[in-house]
Amino acid sequence: MTGQRLNGRTALVTGAGSGNGAAIALRLRSDGAAVWLLDRDPDGLERTLKAWPEDLRHDAHQVVADITDDDAITDVFGRLDSLDVLVNNAGIVDPGTFPELGIDAFNRVLDVNLLGAYRCTRAAHELLRASGRGRVVNITSMEAHYLLATGGHVQPHYNASKAALDLLTKALAYEMAPFGVRVNAIAPGVIETPFTKGSLAKEEISSWIVGCVPAGRIGQPEDIAAVASFLASDDADYVTGVSIPVDGGLTLGWFRGRGGA
Numbered sequence: 677m678t679g680q681r682l683n684g685r686t687a688l689v690t691g692a693g694s695g696n697g698a699a700i701a702l703r704l705r706s707d708g709a710a711v712w713l714l715d716r717d718p719d720g721l722e723r724t725l726k727a728w729p730e731d732l733r734h735d736a737h738q739v740v741a742d743i744t745d746d747d748a749i750t751d752v753f754g755r756l757d758s759l760d761v762l763v764n765n766a767g768i769v770d771p772g773t774f775p776e777l778g779i780d781a782f783n784r785v786l787d788v789n790l791l792g793a794y795r796c797t798r799a800a801h802e803l804l805r806a807s808g809r810g811r812v813v814n815i816t817s818m819e820a821h822y823l824l825a826t827g828g829h830v831q832p833h834y835n836a837s838k839a840a841l842d843l844l845t846k847a848l849a850y851e852m853a854p855f856g857v858r859v860n861a862i863a864p865g866v867i868e869t870p871f872t873k874g875s876l877a878k879e880e881i882s883s884w885i886v887g888c889v890p891a892g893r894i895g896q897p898e899d900i901a902a903v904a905s906f907l908a909s910d911d912a913d914y915v916t917g918v919s920i921p922v923d924g925g926l927t928l929g930w931f932r933g934r935g936g937a
Contacts, residue, residue: 691766693720865923
């Protein structure tokens with residue numbers, strides 16, 4: 677185990693069947709929390725838990741649910757006796773340029789990336805308030821602030837959903853602070869996950885990105901998980917309403933001089 681700073685706490689991570697969500701769930705469990713892993717893909721949840729050390733699996737619970745389903749989300753949080761940490765990680769990417777995107781595609785991305793986080797936080801807020809040390813961590817994106825046209829796409833619906841989630845983080849932080857609930861966001865840069873696998877498999881794209889990142893490498897889900905654990909802990913008790921870039925320095929603007937957007 678990496679530590680026990682979350683010992684005695686209960687956390688729920690959405691989109692925990694792969695990528696950043698799987699890494700965050702493992703890190704929170706490693707740091708002592710009991711963890712509920714939520715995903716709409718039961719096979720993804722099974723793969724996630726099978727990859728864990730056996731000694732960590734006993735306090736991990738799988739929940740198959742779709743965060744766009746109001747009734748399902750109400751049911752999930754109604755089954756919890758307590759909750760200290762909610763990580764709104766679930767999201768989708770549906771590549772396309774503005775002329776290609778119809779209203780249905782735009783609404784689908786907003787429904788998952790923005791409204792999904794809102795549904796979960798709304799369903800969890802009484803549990804988080806009762807905790808006295810509630811934490812919400814929203815996973816946004818560097819593309820809420822900057823455009824990085826990898827593969828020729830800037831994904832306007834995705835960018836809009838993540839920018840809105842960033843502002844929602846600030847609004848909820850203000851409203852929930854008097855109840856001891858801290859609400860923050862993590863804005864990942866280019867992280868090696870199933871979402872980015874296709875683009876990063878192209879040598880010209882991955883080499884260009886590495887050349888644009890001051891840290892000199894592509895990010896890993898564990899980089900996001902480490903910051904999520906900090907925000908979930910008492911170490912971040914005086915931190916709320918912020919969005920922390922975890923991008924190796926990509927959004928410093930240095931990439932603009934290297935052919936970036």
